[in-house]
Amino acid sequence: xxxxxxxxxxxxxxxxxxxxxxxxxxxxxxxxxxxxxxxxxxxxxxxxxxxxxxxxxxxxxxxxxxxxxxxxxxxxxxxxxxxxxxxxxxxxxxxxxxxxxxxxxxxxxxxxxxxxxxxxxxxxxxxxxxxxxxxxxxxxxxxxxxxxxxxxxxxxxxxxxxxxxxxxxxxxxxxxxxxxxxxxxxxxxxxxxxxxxxxxxxxxxxxxxxxxxxxxxxxxxxxxxxxxxxxxxxxxxxxxxxxxxxxxxxxxxxxxxxxxxxxxxxxxxxxxxxxxxxxxxxxxxxxxxxxxxxxxxxxxxxxxxxxxxxxxxxxxxxxxxxxxxxxxxxxxxxxxxxxxxxxxxxxxxxxxxxxxxxxxxxx
Amino acid sequence: xxxxxxxxxxxxxxxxxxxxxxxxxxxxxxxxxxxxxxxxxxxxxxxxxxxxxxxxxxxxxxxxxxxxxxxxxxxxxxxxxxxxxxxxxxxxxxxxxxxxxxxxxxxxxxxxxxxxxxxxxxxx
Numbered sequence: 001x002x003x004x005x006x007x008x009x010x011x012x013x014x015x016x017x018x019x020x021x022x023x024x025x026x027x028x029x030x031x032x033x034x035x036x037x038x039x040x041x042x043x044x045x046x047x048x049x050x051x052x053x054x055x056x057x058x059x060x061x062x063x064x065x066x067x068x069x070x071x072x073x074x075x076x077x078x079x080x081x082x083x084x085x086x087x088x089x090x091x092x093x094x095x096x097x098x099x100x101x102x103x104x105x106x107x108x109x110x111x112x113x114x115x116x117x118x119x120x121x122x123x124x125x126x127x128x129x130x131x132x133x134x135x136x137x138x139x140x141x142x143x144x145x146x147x148x149x150x151x152x153x154x155x156x157x158x159x160x161x162x163x164x165x166x167x168x169x170x171x172x173x174x175x176x177x178x179x180x181x182x183x184x185x186x187x188x189x190x191x192x193x194x195x196x197x198x199x200x201x202x203x204x205x206x207x208x209x210x211x212x213x214x215x216x217x218x219x220x221x222x223x224x225x226x227x228x229x230x231x232x233x234x235x236x237x238x239x240x241x242x243x244x245x246x247x248x249x250x251x252x253x254x255x256x257x258x259x260x261x262x263x264x265x266x267x268x269x270x271x272x273x274x275x276x277x278x279x280x281x282x283x284x285x286x287x288x289x290x291x292x293x294x295x296x297x298x299x300x301x302x303x304x305x306x307x308x309x310x311x312x313x314x315x316x317x318x319x320x321x322x323x324x325x326x327x328x329x330x331x332x333x334x335x336x337x338x339x340x341x342x343x344x345x346x347x348x349x350x351x352x353x354x355x356x357x358x359x360x361x362x363x
Numbered sequence: 364x365x366x367x368x369x370x371x372x373x374x375x376x377x378x379x380x381x382x383x384x385x386x387x388x389x390x391x392x393x394x395x396x397x398x399x400x401x402x403x404x405x406x407x408x409x410x411x412x413x414x415x416x417x418x419x420x421x422x423x424x425x426x427x428x429x430x431x432x433x434x435x436x437x438x439x440x441x442x443x444x445x446x447x448x449x450x451x452x453x454x455x456x457x458x459x460x461x462x463x464x465x466x467x468x469x470x471x472x473x474x475x476x477x478x479x480x481x482x483x484x485x486x487x
Contacts, residue, residue: 036422037397037448224396224422289400289447291420313399313422344418344425 008053009144009205019222025117027054030222037315039225043191044316044359047150048221049212052197053205056120057143058113058127062134069111072130072264073103074248074257080105084172085186088256089248090123091265095272096244097251099123100236102188104173112184112199114145116238130264144205149195149229151360152217157185157196160211165196170362179204179211190226192233192359231312231321234283234353240294241281241309241323247272250325252281279306280331283355284348286320286339289313292348296322296341300330308339316356320346367455368431368474370413371483375455376431376463378471383432383463387419390484392454395421401443401450403460408436410463412470417460419450430463432470438462 005028014021019030030051032039042048064070064078075088085104089097099119104112115123124138148157157165161178165185168174173186181201189195200208212218227237236242242251247265249257249272257269286292292311297304306326314321322339330337335350367377373391376383392398400420410416410430417428439461443449450458475483 031423032396035397228422289420290402291399291422291425293425313420 006054008051009202010051010053010146010209013206013209014051014220017220019220022223024223025054025119027117029054030220032222032224033220036222036224036228039219039221040228040315042219043150043193043221043225043229045151047148047152047156047215047218048191048225049209049218050147050149050221050223050226051209052145052147053143053202054117055145056115056117056123056138056140057145057199058115058124059137059139060111060113060131060134062109062131062136064109064111066132067134068130068132069127069134071262072127073101074263074265075103076258076261077103077105077111080111082107083174085188086171089242089253090126091248091263091269092244093265093268095247095249095265095268097238097242097246097248098126098244100238100242104184104186106175106184112139118239142202143199144202144208145197145199146205146209146212147189147191147195147197148212148218149189149191149193151194151363153193153195154363156212156215156217160215161185168196179207189361190235191229192235192354192356192361193229194360194363227310228312228315231310231323232314232316232354232356233359234323234355236323237310246325247277249273250277250279250281276328278328279325280328281309281323282306282326282331282335282337282350283323283353284321284337284339285317285351285355286322287347287349289319290344290346291320292322292324292339292346293341296339296344298324298326298330299338299340300326300335305330305337311339314355316358320348321355322348367477368471369477369480369483370429370431370474372413372429374416374429374431376471376474378432378465378468381465381468382437383434383465384459385416385431385461385463386459387428387450387454388480389454392450392458395419395424395426396451397422398447398450401447401460403439403443404436406436406439410434410436412473419447428460431474432463432465433467434463434465436461437464
């Protein structure tokens with residue numbers, strides 16, 4: 001094992017559960033416990049528990065407008081009501097995605113920014129360089145995060161933590177006392193199911209993990225199942241479907257970009273909007289059980305038109321599904337594509353997202 | 364159970380009356396994780412020892428399957444087309460993949476016995 005890999009507070013628990021471990025974003029993370037498909041099904045039907053301590057958390061204290069935070073992301077911070085959160089992007093000058101993230105409005109002058117694991121150091125220094133003042137702190141190491149996702153997640157948390165969980169709407173959170181500490185329970189996730197992300201001090205994560213796993217409706221799930229779940233919803237994965245060379249417009253994520261405000265990368269995106277863009281995100285379903293995989297070529301009428309950025313076998317659809325970047329003319333719904341890699345070839349059809357439409361997300 | 368042989372690529376072949384029943388080992392199935400797709404040759408395909416026989420995909424990876432013996436494919440396990448997970452459940456029984464009518468029984472000397480394969484797995 002790479003000695004430089006970071007360990008979450010739950011590492012010993014994963015090992016005692018015989019999880020298959022692998023490096024992810026610089027961390028030693030569980031890929032699977034019982035099996036990716038079994039964990040995926042458990043999340044779609046019951047409630048699955050994920051160790052997400054590897055993700056980064058930053059805290060900002062100050063005047064959002066005066067200190068410059070308001071102009072850092074593609075969405076407005078000052079208009080997020082206290083107690084709610086919003087998803088969007090940190091862009092470079094060319095409009096490429098440095099990271100996708102969620103900002104939680106903790107108080108009038110306080111926000112928590114939750115970022116991807118592999119981009120923590122980069123994000124922190126870029127955001128800091130764009131701030132004029134205010135207090136900006138990386139609280140990743142002292143902050144634990146576990147996600148409980150699945151149609152039974154609400155009832156499990158009501159039983160384990162308290163009745164107040166029942167009233168949290170989507171993209172809303174409540175600060176609360178949990179195991180004697182300050183915690184945040186947020187109705188967000190990455191699975192397409194009803195679910196919660198729970199932030200609490202790193203030292204308390206193990207206790208909460210054990211408490212939730214004592215409930216027989218809950219089983220642990222690894223990053224393998226998480227990837228299948230998110231792709232069935234068509235959610236982008238940083239480093240695959242979006243990166244510094246891909247703009248949110250190309251990635252089909254314009255809904256998270258607010259042109260009515262200032263942000264770094266805005267001029268580049270406006271130029272791209274005006275001129276039109278050569279590539280576009282597509283979602284496609286494979287005609288059969290083969291899995292498309294990242295970097296496979298995408299062909300249309302015999303011509304290479306792009307590449308797969310994420311692909312997997314969907315247990316819910318019983319077929320391969322994928323996301324790719326292709327020449328815009330090959331992105332129309334219903335377009336017939338061939339996915340090709342060495343001697344593997346599969347036929348696919350461009351479709352709408354999400355792939356899976358029956359999740360409990362908004363239940 | 365005496366007449367089962369293994370390759371270094373983790374295929375097995377069980378031989379009876381000049382026909383080899385072929386699959387992948389329990390070890391290989393476990394390593395692959397949830398198997399989602401198995402591609403098998405058509406009946407009548409002529410295959411060569413250690414050359415491509417088919418392919419197998421799991422949620423984690425795609426890999427090739429190589430023929431443990433040379434010969435002609437005379438039967439394929441059609442159930443795997445819709446239920447490839449059978450390979451995870453029973454890699455060395457119900458999860459068999461093809462029957463190969465063998466050309467040359469002496470090829471078996473290039474394969475490992477069960478004991479030799481067990482030793483080989485320990486060395487990996």
